[in-house]
Amino acid sequence: MRIGCPKEIKPQEFRVGVTPNAALEAVNHGHEVVIETNAGLGAGFDDDAYRAVGASILDTAEEVFETADMVVKVKEPQAVERKRLREGQVLFTYLHLAPDEPQTRDLLESGVTAIAYETVTDRSGGLPLLAPMSEVAGRLAPQVGAWTLQKANGGRGVLMGGVPGVGPAKVIVIGGGVVGTHAAKIAAGMGADVTVLDRSLPRLRYLDDVFGGTFRNGYSSAGLLAELLPQADMVVGAVLIPGAAAPKLISRADLGIMKPGAALVDVAIDQGGCFETSRATTHHDPVYEVDGIMHYCVANMPGAVARTSTIALGNATMPFMLALADKGWRKACADDVHLLAGLNTHAGQLTYEAVGEALRIETIPAADALKV
Template sequence: MKIGCPKEIKPQEFRVGLTPAAVQEAVSHGHEVLVEAGAGVGAGFADDAYAAAGAKLVCVEEVFAQAELVVKVKEPQAAERARLREGQILFTYLHLAPDPDQTRDLLASGVTAIAYETVTDCAGGLPLLAPMSEVAGRLAPQVGAWTLQKANGGRGVLMGGVPGVAPAKVVVIGGGVVGTHAARVAAGMGADVTVLDRSLPRLRQLDEGFARDFKAIYASEANTAELVAAADMVIGAVLVPGAAAPKLVSRSQLGSMKPGAAIVDVAIDQGGCFETSRPTTHQDPIYEVDGIMHYCVANMPGAVARTSTLALGNATLPFMLAIADKGWRKACGDDPHLLAGLNTHAGRLTYAAVGAALGLDVTPAKEALSI
């Protein structure tokens, strides 16, 4: 199979879909790999490394024109969507639920799109989302601490405080992968950390594993409102697989927060979990609403592109090779967890949560295997 890897064109996105090591693996399996010249530079991978691994360096037009399988990181931008075609396979993050324009374009193209974020595993996890969730979670307190600095509009509060001065109060909404990593790092910075979640089993796990580091509290509306009002920083870390993130903090609640408090919305790729969230970029990451500073960068892991690319590549490689070796139908037919990643095929939407979010008809993924 011809595998193509274009350079990411989303603003300040420095990750790349394939590492030279992944190219070498694909070539050893008998596949031809086309990499856009300069695709890996932002993550520290030179063109020479791809050539040495067996890739053919080409222009972006050739990648999309020739590749049977296109491997990316972020959702295809409008210019990239215009190059997709029926019969082609797209393997990348999509986050379709809050993005009707992208959904419409993918359906119109007829492309078979498999989304990293909805591929599952036998434990009920999301193995291709988890590495970036870990990265984003660990970054969240770091960027939140920067947002809290007075020069950036924040309260001027130091995360760990100093002797005689209390540390910052950090509230993490969501106790999954993102939330746990965010809480661990924030606690490591010396902050007073509370994690909110509605799953009692998950709260027990957090209490058993991290009681010395942070508090785990049930996310009732009353508890959430009280803790958010007292917080110096609130990190939104709630995920509903494939669906739009729930809005857990309303604009009216901002009035109860401390002036200059920081919000970090890690769920912004799925629409964000604060009513006042809107996507920002690494170049212009923060904005203010009602005195509260918002950090809502939609590709947070892109800030640490090399670490993120390596972590993502480790997770995606087995699935990418299965698709290339077997073809997408057999690969998905053999692996129900990969089939869960199928979002569009031949003009049909195949993921129920996206259909529910956008009001579109859905063809079950199993039925799409025979289309």
């Protein structure tokens, strides 16, 4: 199989879909790997690093899309990239289709077989290809939130850890999954007063058992949020419903009870965001204000630490990429129900129910697509 990796063109996206190590594994499996020139520079991998492991360098993205049997990326294909996709081709990348009808319609029109990192599952019910970036984004959230809280950036002018005689910032993390856990650990490590909210009692018990008094936790409810929001300096939105649009947990009206200059960091923005007032921003212009509350809603947060993120993502995606290349997508998905869960579109049909529900598009079971 010919595996192609174009350079990411989403603004301020420096990651790359295939690392030199992954390219070497694919070449050793007998596959051809083609990389767009300079695709890896943002993550610290120059063209020679790919040539050294047997990959070929192509001059343009058009050549990569035109010749690749499988396109491996990081972010969802942009409009110009979607025009280059075709039926019979496999696209393996993050998609986040539920809040993005234009992308969904374009993928269906192209006929491409699109497998989304964020809906591939594992035996424990986890999301193994989302987890590395969730870890990165969770750890980044308090860092960018602390920056947003600085007065020069529009924030309250509050230091996360305080100083002797002055209390620390109060941080609420909504969601106790991978993102929320890592966000809470880092925020607490910065000295903040942290409370994690979740609706899973087993998860809350786990957090209490593992982290003890490092941070508090509570059962997430509208009543508890209403009690905590007036005290909060920062709120991290870390709620995920796999493949579906994120629920709106803080309304615009809620902003009125918050402290002026408080920071909202929406890590769920790829799935539409979990604050009513969220809209996607970029690293170039990451923060905006609504009703006196600062919003940080960068849709590709891990791109800020591109080398760490690229290597972490490559470690997770490589086994699945090799399975798709070695067996072909049909057999690879037939052999692995967890990889099959990643199938979102095939031959003009939508195969992921949560996306169909969000966008009101008819779906077929992913297993039925194996026969098409």
